[in-house]
Amino acid sequence: MSATTRRPAAARRLAPLVTVGALLALPVLSGCTDNTRSANDGPSADPRALTVSASDTDCAVSGTQAPSGKLTFTVTNSGSKINEFYLLAGDGLRIVGEVENIGPGITRDLVLTAPAGSYFTACKPGMVGDGIRAPFTVAESGQAGATDANDGELVAAANANYASYVRDQTDQLLSKTEEFAAAYEAGDDAKARALYPVARTHWERIETVAESFGDLDPKMDLREADLEQGQRWTGWHRIEKDLWPQRAKGYKALSAAQRATFADDLVKNTKTLHARTRDMTFTVDQIANGSRGLLDEVATGKVTGEEEYWSRTDLYDFQANVDGARIGFEGLRPILASRDKALDTQLDARFSDLQTLLDQQKSGDGFKSYDAVSKSDIKALSDAVNALAEPLSKLTAAVS
Numbered sequence: 001m002s003a004t005t006r007r008p009a010a011a012r013r014l015a016p017l018v019t020v021g022a023l024l025a026l027p028v029l030s031g032c033t034d035n036t037r038s039a040n041d042g043p044s045a046d047p048r049a050l051t052v053s054a055s056d057t058d059c060a061v062s063g064t065q066a067p068s069g070k071l072t073f074t075v076t077n078s079g080s081k082i083n084e085f086y087l088l089a090g091d092g093l094r095i096v097g098e099v100e101n102i103g104p105g106i107t108r109d110l111v112l113t114a115p116a117g118s119y120f121t122a123c124k125p126g127m128v129g130d131g132i133r134a135p136f137t138v139a140e141s142g143q144a145g146a147t148d149a150n151d152g153e154l155v156a157a158a159n160a161n162y163a164s165y166v167r168d169q170t171d172q173l174l175s176k177t178e179e180f181a182a183a184y185e186a187g188d189d190a191k192a193r194a195l196y197p198v199a200r201t202h203w204e205r206i207e208t209v210a211e212s213f214g215d216l217d218p219k220m221d222l223r224e225a226d227l228e229q230g231q232r233w234t235g236w237h238r239i240e241k242d243l244w245p246q247r248a249k250g251y252k253a254l255s256a257a258q259r260a261t262f263a264d265d266l267v268k269n270t271k272t273l274h275a276r277t278r279d280m281t282f283t284v285d286q287i288a289n290g291s292r293g294l295l296d297e298v299a300t301g302k303v304t305g306e307e308e309y310w311s312r313t314d315l316y317d318f319q320a321n322v323d324g325a326r327i328g329f330e331g332l333r334p335i336l337a338s339r340d341k342a343l344d345t346q347l348d349a350r351f352s353d354l355q356t357l358l359d360q361q362k363s364g365d366g367f368k369s370y371d372a373v374s375k376s377d378i379k380a381l382s383d384a385v386n387a388l389a390e391p392l393s394k395l396t397a398a399v400s
Contacts, residue, residue: 048072052123054102055079059123059132067141068116070285070400075099076107081126085110087136090118095212097289100127100296111396113285116140151335158331159282165327166206170277173202177270181263184239187256193243197308197316197366200236204320205327208293209280210273220269223309234265237310244310284332288396291328294321295389303382305370315367318381319358325392326351332399340398343391350388357381 049072053060056079075085082103087096087110096119097112116138122131176199183191203210203221211217220235227233239262245251254262301307302318329347336344357380361368373381 049074052076052085052121053078054083054085054123054125056081056125057132059085059121059134061121061134061136064135065137065139066114068114068138069141070111070113071138073099073110073121074107075102075110075123077102077104079125080104084124084127084131086120086122086124086131087112087114088120088122088133090120092120092133095214098293100293101300108393109397111285111400112289113283113400114138151338154334154338155284158284158287158335161331162282162287162328163280165331166209166277166280166282169202169206170274173199173206174270174274176202178267181267184243185256185260185263187259189243192239193311196236196240196243196311197313200313201316201320201323203236204297204317205324207297207321207324208290209277213273213276216269216273220266220273223307225306225309234262235269236266238262239266240308240310244312247310284335285396285400287328287332288399291325291395292389292392294325294328295385295392297321298325299382299385299389303378303385305378308370312369312371313367314370315358315361315373319367322351322354322358329392329395332395335399336395340394343394343398346391347388347395350384350391354381354384354388357384 047063048066048069050066051062052073052075054075054077061073071087073085073087075083077083082101084098084100084102086098089096096114097110099108099110102108119136119138120133121136122133124131176195180192180195180199183189183195207221210220218231218235221237222231222233222235223237224233224241239259241248241251242254242259242262245253298318298321302314302321305312305314307317308314329351333344333348336347357377361373361377361381
């Protein structure tokens with residue numbers, strides 16, 4: 001695959017409707033659950049159950065408003081292109097929830113808890129452009145919509161523990177990024193190459209949280225293949241190419257001044273991400289959706305070997321995404337076990353199966369280069385991801 005091939009995942013985020021400063025509002029993690037009905041079934045009697053017909057030219061939502069609480073958007077792709085569906089905050093930038101990679105004729109659900117406020121719905125046919133958007137209103141209903149009151153202590157513990165986990169990972173991300181940037185600026189390429197996948201591990205473990213800040217994600221994690229015409233390329237992968245230019249024909253190495261510019265920019269944006277996560281809080285549907293979103297990242301970028309095109313360190317990212325998904329799941333297990341023991345047992349087994357395969361790809365303290373992974377092993381990893389994705393897609397509905 002060439003470096004200019006666009007990845008099939010929703011890596012290129014929707015452009016904002018407006019320019020905003022630092023977003024202090026809580027980003028809700030993305031994700032989806034298995035469908036239970038088609039968008040062609042017509043409107044539901046439940047005002048919180050909406051259908052979406054996503055074609056190549058239209059994004060027809062069955063309603064323009066809903067009561068606050070747990071909402072379900074059943075999205076059917078009636079077009080010929082792979083599609084995505086988003087619920088965006090009123091600023092048009094922050095992603096409240098998303099369901100990705102909806103193939104033609106496929107139906108998938110987005111389940112989330114939405115408080116009263118103004119939003120936008122958006123479909124993104126072909127996974128390019130700004131998306132087909134429309135205003136959407138959530139009216140105050142007095143219903144919190146998340147979990148049974150009898151589970152209050154378990155819910156509070158799960159939410160608090162995940163918030164602590166996110167803060168810990170961003171602490172480590174900032175520390176390792178500063179160390180990586182210093183080595184890169186100093187011209188110590190061997191040290192910078194060694195630190196690159198280690199630092200990125202902390203990004204990948206909370207990738208759905210980081211991506212929910214639509215102004216930061218393109219600056220920090222955009223791949224060259226996903227650049228829009230005229231867009232300035234910055235962040236991890238710009239530096240990655242400079243450290244591993246072997247696959248780039250006629251590549252001209254960055255100057256010391258250019259290195260300093262890109263390294264300083266990466267550290268600055270990491271500090272911004274770090275600051276925004278200090279007071280974040282989460283709900284069980286956000287955690288569950290985040291787990292599914294992280295596994296989607298594995299399926300659409302890591303197992304294909306597209307994410308780390310230059311360094312070939314994809315397995316580090318693969319493991320980190322799985323780590324983050326597993327942490328989210330494990331934090332919700334006390335709630336899930338009391339509601340759907342069979343699903344709890346199935347998810348535990350599928351995570352274990354996938355980890356066994358990943359362990360076989362380890363080399364020393366890290367992982368093999370992705371180029372050294374056999375096609376049969378890649379197929380086995382892909383199959384294990386798919387086997388986990390199906391039950392994981394049911395987690396949000398089970399715990400919300």
